[in-house]
Amino acid sequence: MLWPFSLAGTAPTWVVVLLGFADLAIRVLALGIIPGNRRPTTAMAWLLGIFFIPFVGIVLFLLFGNFQLSSRRRAQQEQVNDRVRSGISALSEVESDYPGPEWVKSAAELNRTLGSLPMVDGNTVDLIPGYPDSILAMTKAVRKAKKFVNAEFYIMSSDHVTNDLLTAMEEAAERGVEVRLLFDHIGTLRIKGYRRLLRRLRAGKIQWKRMLPLLPIHGQWRRPDLRNHRKIMVVDGEIAFTGSQNLIEPSYNNPRHRKAGREWVELMACLRGPIVTTLNVVFATDWLSETDESLEHQLQLPANPEPGDVTAQVVPSGPGFITENNLRLFNTLIYSAQHRISICSPYFVPDDSLLYAITTAAQRGVDVELFVSEKGDQFLVHHAQRSYYEALLEAGVRIYLYKAPFVLHAKHFTIDDEVAVLGSSNMDMRSFSLNLEVSVMLLGEDIVNKMRAVEDTYRDISHELKLADWLNRPLAARYVDNVARLTATVQ
Numbered sequence: 001m002l003w004p005f006s007l008a009g010t011a012p013t014w015v016v017v018l019l020g021f022a023d024l025a026i027r028v029l030a031l032g033i034i035p036g037n038r039r040p041t042t043a044m045a046w047l048l049g050i051f052f053i054p055f056v057g058i059v060l061f062l063l064f065g066n067f068q069l070s071s072r073r074r075a076q077q078e079q080v081n082d083r084v085r086s087g088i089s090a091l092s093e094v095e096s097d098y099p100g101p102e103w104v105k106s107a108a109e110l111n112r113t114l115g116s117l118p119m120v121d122g123n124t125v126d127l128i129p130g131y132p133d134s135i136l137a138m139t140k141a142v143r144k145a146k147k148f149v150n151a152e153f154y155i156m157s158s159d160h161v162t163n164d165l166l167t168a169m170e171e172a173a174e175r176g177v178e179v180r181l182l183f184d185h186i187g188t189l190r191i192k193g194y195r196r197l198l199r200r201l202r203a204g205k206i207q208w209k210r211m212l213p214l215l216p217i218h219g220q221w222r223r224p225d226l227r228n229h230r231k232i233m234v235v236d237g238e239i240a241f242t243g244s245q246n247l248i249e250p251s252y253n254n255p256r257h258r259k260a261g262r263e264w265v266e267l268m269a270c271l272r273g274p275i276v277t278t279l280n281v282v283f284a285t286d287w288l289s290e291t292d293e294s295l296e297h298q299l300q301l302p303a304n305p306e307p308g309d310v311t312a313q314v315v316p317s318g319p320g321f322i323t324e325n326n327l328r329l330f331n332t333l334i335y336s337a338q339h340r341i342s343i344c345s346p347y348f349v350p351d352d353s354l355l356y357a358i359t360t361a362a363q364r365g366v367d368v369e370l371f372v373s374e375k376g377d378q379f380l381v382h383h384a385q386r387s388y389y390e391a392l393l394e395a396g397v398r399i400y401l402y403k404a405p406f407v408l409h410a411k412h413f414t415i416d417d418e419v420a421v422l423g424s425s426n427m428d429m430r431s432f433s434l435n436l437e438v439s440v441m442l443l444g445e446d447i448v449n450k451m452r453a454v455e456d457t458y459r460d461i462s463h464e465l466k467l468a469d470w471l472n473r474p475l476a477a478r479y480v481d482n483v484a485r486l487t488a489t490v491q
Contacts, residue, residue, distance in 0.1 A: 096121045098311045098443055103336035104418055108313055110332055111441065114325040117281060117314045123273030124308030125442055127422075127450050129410075129457070131250045134241065134268040135165055141235045142168040145177045148298060150283045151233040152182035152211065153247045154424070158197045161249035166200065173205035182286055183247075184228045185210035192253040209290040212436075226319060229435035231268075231424050232283050238302045240276040242440060243268035243422055244346075244411045260405045262377070267344075267410035267454060269422055269440065271312070273305050278314040282438050285316070311443040317425065318436030326425045326439055327432040331357045333415045337366050342455050343413040344371040349384050349428035359395035367398075371458045373408045374401035381428070383484035386477075393467040400462035408458065412451060419443055420451040 096119040098104065108119040128134040142149050142165065149172055158166055173179040181201070188194060188210075201208050211228035233241040245266035251257040252264065271279070277299055284295040317325035334341060334357040341361055348370065350358070362368040370392065376382025389399060402408035412422040423439030425431045442448075 096311050096313075100418055100443060103332075104443060107329060107332050107336070107419075107441070111313050111315045111325070111329060114321065114323050114328065115314070115316050117278045117316070119311060119313035119441075119443075120274035120278065121311050122305060122307050123271060123275045123310045123312045124306060125310045125312070125447055125450075126270045127454060128243075128268045128270060129266070129454050131245065131264070131266055132161065134243070134245055134266065135161060135247075137268075137270055138233055138241055139165045139168045141233075141239050141241075142172055145172045145179075145235050147236045148178040148180070149233070149235050150180050150280060150287070150295075150298075151247075152228070152283055152286055153231050154184045154187045154227065154229045155191055155246035155248050155252075156181075156183040156188050156197060157191050157193055157248035157253055158200050159193065159249045159253055162247050165247065169206055170204045173207075179206045180283075180287060181206050181208040182211050182228070182283075182290065183208070185213040185215075186224070187227055187229070191248065209287075211286060211290060213290075223434075225434060227435045228286065228318075229424050229431065230282065230286070230316075230438045232279055232438060234276060234280045234283055237276055237280060237298060237300060238272065238304075240271045240279045241268055242271070242279060242424070242438060244409050244424060257377075262405040262407060264407045264409040265402070267412055267422065271440070272302070273308050273310075273312075274301055275312040275314065275440070277301055279438070279440075282314060282316045285320075286436070289320075309444065310447050313441045315423075315439040315441060316437070317432075317439070319434065320436060324432045326423075326437055327351070327354065329421070329439070329441070330354060330413075330427065333413075333419055333421070334358060334361055337361055337415045339366060339416045341366055341368045341413065341415055342371070342452065343369070343427065344408065344410050344455065344458065345413075345427040346373060346376070346407060346409045346411065347378070347381050347385065347426040347428045347430070348372055348388065349381060349430075350388065351429050351432065354427060355388065355391065358397060359391060362392075362396035368396065369398045369400060369455075369459075371400050371402060371408060371455065371462065373404070373406070374462075375404040377407050380484045380487050383481045384487055387481040387485040389465065389470055390467075393465070393470060399465040400459055401465055402458060402462045406461075410454075412454075414448050414451050414455070417445045417448050420448050422451070 096108070098108070098119065098121065112118055128137055149169060151169070156162070169179050169181070188197070212226055214224060231242055231245060243266065245264075245268050250263040257263070280295075281299055284299060287293060287295055315325055315329055317327075331353055334354075341358070343358075358368060358370075372385065373382075376385065392399060411424060411426055412420065414420045420442040421439055422442065423437065425435075425437040425439050431437055442451075
């Protein structure tokens with residue numbers, strides 16, 4: 001608190017005293033306010049910043065310290081949750097009587113409590129690991145649409161890979177189908193060709209909105225790094241797609257990636273059955289938040305469902321909820337595992353609870369494997385991720401590095417022969433606290449085997465990282481990893 005008094009002799013005494021009181025007040029208030037509902041490590045990072053540079057620190061805290069959405073949006077989320085609980089009676093009629101182990105039912109109850117959506121039987125699920133294959137499947141579904149198409153994606157682009165899908169959506173809107181499109185404002189703004197995409201959308205009949213827009217001149221402002229990271233498409237309430245893939249060509253319209261041969265490797269799922277309705281609930285929530293238009297009339301069960309054998313549950317998460325729904329589910333399932341855990345996450349920067357769950361599982365004899373990219377696309381995140389490898393390897397986790405230059409961007413994991421989870425959520429604190437995400441919990445040995453078949457292809461392309469080799473890496477690399485780890489605290 002000495003710096004205000006360093007002005008003595010160059011500023012009036014009353015200015016020095018006033019700044020001194022302001023400096024002291026900031027520090028005292030920070031001690032009692034910042035630790036509230038934050039991890040101790042996060043609170044300590046903010047407090048250190050404010051104590052060292054009080055006025056700059058407090059401005060940064062006001063910009064980035066609140067990781068919740070506005071009270072209006074959180075109230076809307078609660079309203080939708082209440083409507084789901086009481087108003088979508090058709091879903092309650094098909095709630096699951098899954099005969100699996102009690103720990104699976106307990107996880108489903110957790111999801112229902114936190115996210116309001118029920119576990120439902122009678123679904124079919126097809127996994128689509130091919131990047132162009134998923135775009136083609138969505139395009140075919142849109143061309144058959146009769147009533148509505150709802151799509152939301154973190155990143156969108158009008159390019160040679162997505163052109164047919166966008167054309168199909170435009171043509172559907174022209175023939176009277178209600179086509180609604182959401183994309184994250186900042187996520188899409190960063191991509192080359194953003195203005196071209198806007199021109200195209202403005203010229204057609206697709207109803208579209210930016211998600212979480214940052215447009216101060218229109219009064220739209222929030223913490224700048226909050227993102228809607230979900231990937232969902234629902235057609236006529238009969239078929240849905242979700243997973244890790246954005247609507248953009250696989251090198252993200254980046255000449256540097258193209259030159260290096262770097263492409264994103266994804267996993268999407270095509271779903272039919274009652275689970276389609278629950279995915280549409282998530283879209284309807286986001287559409288309501290951005291437009292104030294209710295889509296409750298769409299939230300009906302499929303008219304002619306083809307009975308399937310997969311039990312499924314949608315798990316929405318993000319700053320619209322007061323709890324970290326995805327983190328709680330992931331930890332619950334990992335602690336319940338008895339035999340095998342396979343995890344694929346492009347950005348693996350766990351908090352302490354998830355790190356303990358995974359290492360504890362390995363230490364109690366569960367076979368645990370982790371698939372990550374050999375070389376990541378984000379420098380700090382990749383090196384922060386590497387800083388956890390030693391603890392994982394020492395605990396007995398097997399780490400497979402997916403061959404560069406490809407970026408393994410798929411996000412999924414399997415538990416024993418019982419559970420597969422797929423969606424948009426990474427295993428990092430951004431996905432747990434700052435991003436709106438959607439995950440789908442899929443139950444049954446058949447769907448787990450399908451996911452394991454995908455994981456087998458990753459293993460064939462990857463090489464296994466050994467503890468001895470990792471401990472012998474250069475000291476400079478270790479230093480960079482450890483410094484990058486400091487960026488893992490994001491709340």
